[in-house]
Amino acid sequence: MSNDTKALEDLKRALRRLPGIGTKSAQRMAFHLLGRDRSVARDIAEALLRAVDRIGHCQQCNNFSETEICAICRSPRRDSGLLCVVESPADLVSLEQSGAFGGTYFVLMGRLSPLDGIGPEELGLPKLEALLDGGVVREVILATNATVEGEATAHYIGELARRRNLLATRIACGVPIGGEIEYIDRGTLARAFSGRREA
Amino acid sequence: MSNDTKALEDLKRALRRLPGIGTKSAQRMAFHLLGRDRSVARDIAEALLRAVDRIGHCQQCNNFSETEICAICRSPRRDSGLLCVVESPADLVSLEQSGAFGGTYFVLMGRLSPLDGIGPEELGLPKLEALLDGGVVREVILATNATVEGEATAHYIGELARRRNLLATRIACGVPIGGEIEYIDRGTLARAFSGRREA
Numbered sequence: 587m588s589n590d591t592k593a594l595e596d597l598k599r600a601l602r603r604l605p606g607i608g609t610k611s612a613q614r615m616a617f618h619l620l621g622r623d624r625s626v627a628r629d630i631a632e633a634l635l636r637a638v639d640r641i642g643h644c645q646q647c648n649n650f651s652e653t654e655i656c657a658i659c660r661s662p663r664r665d666s667g668l669l670c671v672v673e674s675p676a677d678l679v680s681l682e683q684s685g686a687f688g689g690t691y692f693v694l695m696g697r698l699s700p701l702d703g704i705g706p707e708e709l710g711l712p713k714l715e716a717l718l719d720g721g722v723v724r725e726v727i728l729a730t731n732a733t734v735e736g737e738a739t740a741h742y743i744g745e746l747a748r749r750r751n752l753l754a755t756r757i758a759c760g761v762p763i764g765g766e767i768e769y770i771d772r773g774t775l776a777r778a779f780s781g782r783r784e785a
Numbered sequence: 786m787s788n789d790t791k792a793l794e795d796l797k798r799a800l801r802r803l804p805g806i807g808t809k810s811a812q813r814m815a816f817h818l819l820g821r822d823r824s825v826a827r828d829i830a831e832a833l834l835r836a837v838d839r840i841g842h843c844q845q846c847n848n849f850s851e852t853e854i855c856a857i858c859r860s861p862r863r864d865s866g867l868l869c870v871v872e873s874p875a876d877l878v879s880l881e882q883s884g885a886f887g888g889t890y891f892v893l894m895g896r897l898s899p900l901d902g903i904g905p906e907e908l909g910l911p912k913l914e915a916l917l918d919g920g921v922v923r924e925v926i927l928a929t930n931a932t933v934e935g936e937a938t939a940h941y942i943g944e945l946a947r948r949r950n951l952l953a954t955r956i957a958c959g960v961p962i963g964g965e966i967e968y969i970d971r972g973t974l975a976r977a978f979s980g981r982r983e984a
Binding site for chain 1: 820827
């Protein structure tokens with residue numbers, strides 16, 4: 587595409603760095619943004635610059651926040667005795683949307699992954715340990731992903747909690763709602779069996 | 786998601802205005818851009834602002850261009866006697882990639898669509914007519930989409946060419962390469978039959 591202007595080529599290359607965006611989608615976006623209404627492109631650029639300037643991490647839970655302590659950590663309505671540990675801000679959003687949890691969070695911004703050089707320090711676990719030592723938390727709910735790395739991370743943090751005589755619980759693993767047994771993988775079915783409860 | 790900070794909410798809303806991006810993808814992008822390497826967000830913002838500032842339309846063919854006349858229109862290697870009319874810059878890119886065409890283009894930036902208020906004026910057809918009157922163009926190749934609106938647009942522009950005693954041709958419609966007759970729709974098969982050539 588040697589006929590592209592430099593600015594257009596640069597824009598396509600920049601858009602390709604968005605997650606899930608390949609060459610075709612980047613081109614489609616670039617042409618769309620250069621179309622009749624160019625204010626969209628300016629709005630996106632400004633929102634990006636404002637976001638990277640203003641958004642930092644909550645000093646307490648590590649989630650994205652514009653303030654030193656985020657809205658959830660500040661809220662008097664949340665039970666700070668229940669601490670739910672999640673891997674990412676996206677996980678926190680999903681749990682909040684479920685409406686199932688009224689406690690507070692700790693966001694790891696990742697998972698233990700020694701091969702990628704991500705150990706306890708990189709996940710801010712010293713900060714989590716200080717929180718657990720604070721005398722407020724009663725129960726640590728481990729809501730990391732049900733992947734190998736998520737399980738390892740949950741196991742590690744569970745140990746940190748138990749060492750302080752705090753209750754550590756893991757969210758249940760089993761058949762999702764609407765799931766048909768025929769199509770559920772073996773591993774999940776095994777976990778659903780071992781985790782069965784009185785009906 | 787009342788727990789989102791304003792800047793984060795704004796960023797998600799801005800990203801949702803990209804074509805093909807819904808709520809989930811916008812969130813994924815936002816969290817990704819706020820991750821460890823924030824230079825990506827800055828790069829995208831700057832590429833957007835530079836693009837909308839610098840990229841205008843070629844005075845001759847209407848394609849996106851940073852210069853008054855684009856590289857294709859300026860090139861002495863292109864046959865300016867052959868003028869290919871396309872709906873969008875993306876169509877032009879696809880045709881260039883096919884390597885099948887060595888002439889010049891006219892980009893409509895749309896198609897005739899009276900219901901949406903897009904008539905000959907909005908498509909810059911007076912500019913196209915001036916080009917046809919210039920005495921250089923011998924053949925107008927109509928490469929608008931094989932949709933109802935694309936066909937109507939091709940028909941209209943074909944008339945403009947014929948009225949000036951210029952040859953007007955339409956790209957062929959038929960079975961795509963690798964296409965299996967069994968799975969080709971009836972309309973396409975009918976067109977492939979009526980457009981058959983001696984083998």
